[in-house]
Every structure is written in C-alpha cells, then in structure tokens.
Amino acid sequence: MSTLDGLKLSTAKKPAHIPAVVFRRNKLSNKLWEQIQLAKSQIDGTSFAVKKFRTVKDKETGLRKSVEVNKRLREWWFKNELGKVCFCVKYGSRPLELAKGKHSVEVGNPAELVKALELVKSAVEAGELDAQIELASGAVRKGFGR
Template structure:
C-alpha cells in the first residue's frame, strides 16, 4: 500500500441521479463554453468546430450507423445601434432574464465579450441563475406539451 499512501482516499460514490438543477446548470455551462470558444476563434481568425454524432441509414446495406458531423453553432451576440456588442444568454430557445426586464449584456469589444461570457459561466456554475434557468426550462417544455 506504499504506492497509494500519497493519494487522498475517500468513501464518495457517484450519485445515481443528478438533480435537475445541477443538470440544467451543467447544460448551460457547456453552451457558454462553446460560445467562449467560438468568440476566441473569431478573434484568432480560426474556425471552431464541435462534432456530434448523427444516426443515418446506409442506402446500400439498409443498416443504421453513427456518423460524426459538425454541430451548427450560432453566435449569441450581435451589434446594437451604437455599434457595441450585445450578448443574450440562451437556454434552449429561451433568453434568460439577467435582471428585471434586461436580457442582454452590452460590451465594447470582443475581448470584453469573452470576459462577460466567462463571468456569466462562473455565475451559472455557482448557482446564481438557477431560478432564471428553471423558468426558461419550464417555458421550453411548454412547447412540447401542446
């Protein structure tokens, strides 16, 4: 056991179910990471591609197989009338209300955009936007309940 002496051992087990709040928080955090990487790649002049798997039927054999395809990423930011960049934080198709009646963050430059997205990502991971995420999730589900 001398090899394991340098490690901190614990009795923790992986939970069987992740709470819905944590699942939604992680989902939004991953989307924010994609937006941060997309903004960084645009500043650097490179292309950022996220791959996903899609199931297709092979026409020759008729068998279903998994094919890796690029995921379509849309920018969450835009330029307003004054020429400043604004970014909306989205959960699915719903924009998250960051403060009463305010849905976007206004920044001066692309580097400030990255900092703003990273700040929002930290707030999401700390749980500061849990009620807004929950409200957006309820609104997204309403579309499917029709």
C-alpha cells in the first residue's frame, strides 16, 4: 500500500443523478465554452468545429449506422449600429435577461469579447444566473406542451 499512501482517499460516491439546476448550469457552461472557442478561432483566423454523431439509414442495405458530422454553431455576437460588438447569452433559443430589460453585453472588440464570454461562463458556473436559466428553461419546456 505504499504506492497509495500519497493519495487522499475518501468515501465519496458518484451521485445517481445530478440536480436539474446543476444540469442546466453545465449545459449553458458548455455552450459558452463553444462560443469562446469560436471567438478565439475567428480572432486567430482558424476554423473551429464541434463533432456530433448522427444516426443515418443506409439506402442500399437498410441498416442504421452512426456517422460523425460537424455541429452547426451560430455566433451569439453581432455588431450594433455604433460598430461595437454585442452578444446575447442564450439558453436554447431564448436570450437570457442579464439585468432588468437588458439581454446583451456590449464590448469594444473581439479580444474583449473572449474575456466577457469567459466572465459570463464563470458567473454561470458560480450559480449567479440560475434564476434566469430557470425562467428560460420553463419557457422552452412550455413550447413543447400542447
């Protein structure tokens, strides 16, 4: 056991399921990570693609198989009438209201965009936007009802 003596051992177990708040927080955090990487790649002049698997049916054999395809990423940022870069944080297709009546963040240039996205990502991971995520999640769920 001398090899394991340098490790801190505990009795922690992996939870069977994670709470809905944490799941939504992680989902938004992952989307923000994609936006950060997309912004960095545009600044560097490179391309960025996230892969996902899609199941397709082979027309000749009739069998289903998984194919890796690029995920379509849309930019959350745009230029306003003054030429400043603005971005909206979205949960699904719904923009989050970051403050009363304010849905977007204005930054001066693309380098500041990356810093602002990272700041919002850290706020999401800290749980500061849980109420806004809950409202947006309820609106998205409501759209699926009949």
